[in-house]
Amino acid sequence: MREIPVIDLESLRRGDEEGLRQVAGEIGAACRRVGFFYVVNHGVRTELIADVFAKSRAFFAQPVAQKLEVSMDAIGGNRGYSGFMREALDPAHGRDKKEAFNIGIELAPDDAGLLAGEPFRALNGWPRLAGFRDTMLDHFDACLRLGGDIHRAFARDLGLAPDFFVDKLERPLATLRLLRYPQEPAGEIGAGSHTDYGNITLLATDGVGGLEVRSRDGTWLAAPAISGAFVVNIGDCLMRWTNDVYVSTPHRVVSRGQGERYSVAFFLDPNPFARVEALPSCVAAGAAPKYPAILAHDYLRSRFEATYPAST
Numbered sequence: 001m002r003e004i005p006v007i008d009l010e011s012l013r014r015g016d017e018e019g020l021r022q023v024a025g026e027i028g029a030a031c032r033r034v035g036f037f038y039v040v041n042h043g044v045r046t047e048l049i050a051d052v053f054a055k056s057r058a059f060f061a062q063p064v065a066q067k068l069e070v071s072m073d074a075i076g077g078n079r080g081y082s083g084f085m086r087e088a089l090d091p092a093h094g095r096d097k098k099e100a101f102n103i104g105i106e107l108a109p110d111d112a113g114l115l116a117g118e119p120f121r122a123l124n125g126w127p128r129l130a131g132f133r134d135t136m137l138d139h140f141d142a143c144l145r146l147g148g149d150i151h152r153a154f155a156r157d158l159g160l161a162p163d164f165f166v167d168k169l170e171r172p173l174a175t176l177r178l179l180r181y182p183q184e185p186a187g188e189i190g191a192g193s194h195t196d197y198g199n200i201t202l203l204a205t206d207g208v209g210g211l212e213v214r215s216r217d218g219t220w221l222a223a224p225a226i227s228g229a230f231v232v233n234i235g236d237c238l239m240r241w242t243n244d245v246y247v248s249t250p251h252r253v254v255s256r257g258q259g260e261r262y263s264v265a266f267f268l269d270p271n272p273f274a275r276v277e278a279l280p281s282c283v284a285a286g287a288a289p290k291y292p293a294i295l296a297h298d299y300l301r302s303r304f305e306a307t308y309p310a311s312t
Contacts, residue, residue, distance in 0.1 A: 004213065004223055004231075005030050010041040012149055020156050027150065028157030031234050031242075035249035036213050038229040039150070044142045046228060049204055052139045052264055055132050056178040059101060060262075062127070070125040072102070077122020078175065078304065079104055084182070096191045097184055098253070101127075103136050103176040113171065119272045119297035120173050140176045143202050143266035147174075150200060150232065158242065159281040165270075173198070173269040173300055179262065181210065186257030195248040196235035197303040198269030203231040208261040214250040223251070237269060237299055240291050243282040272297035 007026045011019030030037035059067070070080045079102050085095040103124055107114050114121045126133045151165040181190040190210060205211070211223040211231065223231060239248040253261070270276065274296040278289035 004034060004036045004038060004221075006038040006040060006226065006229065008041050009039050009043070009149065012153060013041070013043055020152065020162065024153040024156035027153045031154075031157075031246040033247075034213075035234045035239075035247040036223065036251070037232050038226050039146075039232055040226070040229045042146050042230055043149070044139075044146055044230070048135070048139055048142060049264075051131075051135050052178075052204070053206055053262055055129065055135050056101075056180070056262055056264065058129055059127055059132065059178065060099060060180040062129075066127070067099075067101075070101075070127050075122065075125035077104065077120060078102055079122050080125045097188060097255075098179055098181045098190050100180075101178040103140060103178075105171060105174060106137055106140075120300065121272075136176060139264070140174070140266070143176065144169075144172070144174060144268070146202060146230070147200060147266070147268040154238075154246075158245075158279055160279065168270045168274040168296075169268070170271055172271055173296065175267045175269075177265045177267065179265065181253060181255070181261040181263075183259045184255040184257075186255055188255040190253035190255055190261070193250045193252045195250055196233060196267060197237060197300060198235040198267050199238040199241075200235055200268050201231075201233050202266040202268070203233075204264045205231070206262040208258050209256045210253045210261050211263075212252050212254055214252075220252070220254075235267070235269075236303070237276060237296065240294075240299070241276050241279060241282075243278040243290050245282045269300055270296040272300075 007023065009023060012023040027037065067081045072080045072082050074080065082100040084099045085097060104122060106124055107121060109123065148169060151169060152162045155162050155164040205225045207225045209222060209224055212220045213223050215221055234246045234248045236248045239246050275293055276296055276299060277293035278291065283289050
């Protein structure tokens with residue numbers, strides 16, 4: 001695990017069986033050995049990503065009072081602004097030196113699931129910034145399409161029908177999260193060691209380093225920014241779904257003393273009522289699954305409560 005592989009998705013996006021087979025093999029190997037990989041030729045427009053970062057910078061540059069107008073406490077449902085040092089991904093190392101803004105699936109006030117009280121359904125809160133909402137929703141949709149493509153490769157690698165995950169990702173509990181790490185001395189922890197909660201995370205960075213991945217021997221390895229690429233990592237929910245065949249790898253953000261750092265993460269969690277249980281191809285003959293079945297929303301809630309209970 002001395003290198004995080006770079007996987008070209010062009011052949012996967014063509015939709016042919018040979019392309020699916022090739023990419024599924026590469027992704028499957030990365031998920032088993034590393035839990036992290038980069039993707040290039042992923043189909044998300046460069047111009048859109050640049051606009052997302054520009055509008056993220058504009059949001060975080062606002063006075064605190066304006067950011068608090070759309071705070072998580074005001075909006076609820078894990079939506080909105082999370083202030084500096086609010087969260088602690090690794091409580092043993094104190095609070096994270098970052099601020100964030102969360103966006104979920106966009107719902108109308110009369111959405112049936114929202115009115116029925118489906119878990120984690122909430123309205124987004126939008127700052128008063130021109131074009132912010134449209135840009136973020138475009139990026140949310142683009143990342144959701146990319147996440148669906150990657151899940152087709154997962155299904156192929158795991159011996160499932162390519163569309164196995166399609167219904168599990170309908171109206172998913174996905175979150176687009178804008179992140180800002182202010183300038184800190186080199187070596188300061190911006191986000192403590194943690195694994196992600198859901199199926200996968202798609203991370204775009206601004207080119208400032210800081211992401212580190214823990215190897216199996218405990219060594220922390222730098223995951224450098226690659227222009228135009230997303231960093232993809234496996235989350236705990238997918239690890240559980242695969243009965244630990246795929247691995248969810250601890251990672252953290254450490255200041256390099258280079259100035260403030262921006263990143264944009266898309267956390268793709270399943271539909272709240274998806275049943276997460278060990279896939280048959282991931283359980284050896286005669287063996288019992290390592291985990292009991294659980295609904296996706298129950299699993300996600302158990303993880304959120306440890307990080308910022310006020311928002312759950």
